[in-house]
Amino acid sequence: MKTAIAKLALWLFVLLASPLGLAAEIAVEDGDSIQEAVNKAAPGDVILIHPGTYKESVYVDKDNITLRGVVVEGQWPVMDGERKRNDAILYSGNGVTVEWLTIKHYKGNAIMGQAGNNYRIRYNRVIDTGVYGIFPQFGQNGLIEYNVLSGIEDAAIYVGMCDNVVVRHNEVFDNVAGIEIENTRHAIVENNYAHDNTAGLLVFITPGLPIKTTYDVILRNNFVVNNNTENFGAPGSIVAKVPRGIGVVIMAADDVIVEGNIISGNTTAGIVITDLAFITDIASDPESEPNPDRIAILDNLMFDNGSDPVPDIKAAMLTQFSRRGPDIFANLGSAQEADNCIVNKQQYLTFGLKKWSQCERRNTHDIDSYLLADGAPPRAIENDEDRTQRLYQGICAGCHAYNMRMIGPPTLTLQALYHNDAQGIADYIAAPHKVRPDYPPMPSQGHLSAELRRKVAEYMLEVEK
Numbered sequence: 001m002k003t004a005i006a007k008l009a010l011w012l013f014v015l016l017a018s019p020l021g022l023a024a025e026i027a028v029e030d031g032d033s034i035q036e037a038v039n040k041a042a043p044g045d046v047i048l049i050h051p052g053t054y055k056e057s058v059y060v061d062k063d064n065i066t067l068r069g070v071v072v073e074g075q076w077p078v079m080d081g082e083r084k085r086n087d088a089i090l091y092s093g094n095g096v097t098v099e100w101l102t103i104k105h106y107k108g109n110a111i112m113g114q115a116g117n118n119y120r121i122r123y124n125r126v127i128d129t130g131v132y133g134i135f136p137q138f139g140q141n142g143l144i145e146y147n148v149l150s151g152i153e154d155a156a157i158y159v160g161m162c163d164n165v166v167v168r169h170n171e172v173f174d175n176v177a178g179i180e181i182e183n184t185r186h187a188i189v190e191n192n193y194a195h196d197n198t199a200g201l202l203v204f205i206t207p208g209l210p211i212k213t214t215y216d217v218i219l220r221n222n223f224v225v226n227n228n229t230e231n232f233g234a235p236g237s238i239v240a241k242v243p244r245g246i247g248v249v250i251m252a253a254d255d256v257i258v259e260g261n262i263i264s265g266n267t268t269a270g271i272v273i274t275d276l277a278f279i280t281d282i283a284s285d286p287e288s289e290p291n292p293d294r295i296a297i298l299d300n301l302m303f304d305n306g307s308d309p310v311p312d313i314k315a316a317m318l319t320q321f322s323r324r325g326p327d328i329f330a331n332l333g334s335a336q337e338a339d340n341c342i343v344n345k346q347q348y349l350t351f352g353l354k355k356w357s358q359c360e361r362r363n364t365h366d367i368d369s370y371l372l373a374d375g376a377p378p379r380a381i382e383n384d385e386d387r388t389q390r391l392y393q394g395i396c397a398g399c400h401a402y403n404m405r406m407i408g409p410p411t412l413t414l415q416a417l418y419h420n421d422a423q424g425i426a427d428y429i430a431a432p433h434k435v436r437p438d439y440p441p442m443p444s445q446g447h448l449s450a451e452l453r454r455k456v457a458e459y460m461l462e463v464e465k
C-alpha cells in the first residue's frame with residue numbers, strides 16, 4: 001500500500017512538474033552534442049556539460065536556459081573550434097546563463113548574445129577566439145564576472161549596444177582590447193585585472209550603429225597594468241587603429257567616472273580621453289556626438305606610465321618639453337573642456353587638462369550597481385517588423401556599421417553592391433564564402449530560417465543610418 005501511494009505521488013509529481021516549469025537537468029557527456037541537449041530543453045532547464053571536448057557551435061534561441069560546465073578534479077568541459085568553426089555559443093533567448101566552460105580556438109566569438117536580456121556569463125576561460133571573446137550585443141541587464149580571457153584579436157569582453165551591465169572580477173590579457181564598453185549606457189566595470197593588452201579598458205562610441213550613445217559608465221577599482229602589446233588587430237578594423245601602451249581610452253563617451261584604479265606601466269599613457277577623430281572619421285555619423293563630455297577622474301593610483309609613447313603622443317608632449325608620455329592625455333577637439341573634472345590633478349603628468357575643474361563628487365559609493373533588481377522585461381516582439389529589426393540589430397550590426405568599416409564592410413557598400421537583390425543577401429548569409437582577402441570570413445547565419453534571412457536582408461537594404 002505504502003509503495004503504491006509513493007508511486008502515485010511520484011507519478012503525480014512527474015505529471016505536474018513539467019507544466020509547472022520546474023527546471024530539469026539535462027546531462028551532456030563527452031561525445032554527446034550540446035546542441036542536441038539545447039534542442040530538447042525547455043525554458044528553465046539546466047544543461048550540465050561534463051568534462052570532455054566538444055567540437056561544435058551551439059545556438060540557444062530559448063529563454064531561461066543555463067549552460068553549466070561541470071568541472072571534476074580540475075578537468076573542464078572544453079569547446080574546441082579547431083580554428084575552423086566560427087562561434088562557440090550564440091544565444092538570442094532572454095535569461096541565458098553560460099558558466100564553467102573552457103572555450104578555445106574559434107574564429108569568431110566565444111559567447112555572443114544577440115538581443116537577449118538578463119544574461120549571465122561567468123567562470124569561463126576563453127582562449128584565442130578570433131574576433132571577440134564575450135560579446136553580448138543589444139541586451140539589457142547583464143552580468144559578466146570571473147571570466148579569464150586571452151589571445152583575442154579584437155576585444156576580449158565587448159559589451160555592444162547594451163544597457164545596465166556589470167563587468168567585474170575578470171582577467172583579460174594578451175588581447176588587443178581588454179574590456180570594451182561601446183554604444184552602451186549604465187555600465188560598471190569594476191575589480192578587473194587588465195594587463196598586457198594593446199589597451200586595457202575602452203569606453204567608446206562607434207559611429208554608424210543603430211544605438212548612438214555611450215553614457216553613465218563607471219570604471220572603478222581595476223588593475224590596468226602594462227598594456228603594451230603590439231596591436232595585432234585585423235588590418236583595417238577600428239580596433240587595429242588603437243595605439244599600443246594605453247591603460248584606459250575614453251572616446252566620445254559621456255558621463256564617465258574613473259575612480260580607484262591602479263593604472264601603471266602603460267608605455268604610451270595611463271588614460272587617453274579623446275573625440276572620435278582619434279581612430280575614425282569624425283563626421284561619419286551626424287547622430288553620434290563626437291566629443292567626450294562630463295568626464296570625472298577621481299582618485300586613482302597612477303605611476304610609471306608613458307615611458308615609451310607612440311609618435312603622436314610623443315610629439316604632443318614635446319610641446320610641453322616632456323619626453324615621457326602622460327598619465328592622462330586629453331584631446332577633446334572642439335569640446336568644452338570646462339565640464340570635465342579631476343581630483344588632485346597636480347599628482348599626475350597631464351596633457352590637455354588645463355581647464356579641468358576640481359570634482360565636486362569624491363567617490364561613487366552611492367552607486368552600488370546598475371543592474372535592475374527585478375530584471376529587464378524580455379525584449380518584446382510585437383510583430384514581424386520588430387522581429388526583423390531585432391535580428392538586424394542583434395546580429396548584423398555587430399559587424400556591419402552603416403558607413404564605416406567595422407568587422408565587415410559598411411552596410412552602405414553592401415546596399416550599393418546588392419541594389420534590390422534581397423534574395424542574393426539571404427542566400428549569401430546562409431553559407432558565406434570568402435570575398436575580400438583583407439576581411440575575416442563572415443559567419444554563417446544558416447541557423448535562421450529562409451524567411452527570416454530574406455526579411456533581415458530586406459531590412460539591410462533599407463537601413464538609412
Ligand code: HEC
Pocket residue numbers: 108131391392395396397398399400407408409414425428429433434435436437439440441442443445456457460
Ligand atoms: C561576426 C561578424 C559578422 C556578422 C554578425 C555579420 N556579418 Fe556580414 N560580413 C562579415 C564580414 C567579415 C564580411 C566580409 C566577408 C568577405 O568579404 O569575405 C561580411 C560580408 C557580408 C555581405 C557581403 C557579401 C558579398 O557578396 O560581398 C553581406 C551581404 C552581409 N555580410 C550581410 C550580413 C547580414 C544580413 C548579417 C546579419 C544577419 C551579417 N552580414 C552579419 C561579418 C559579419
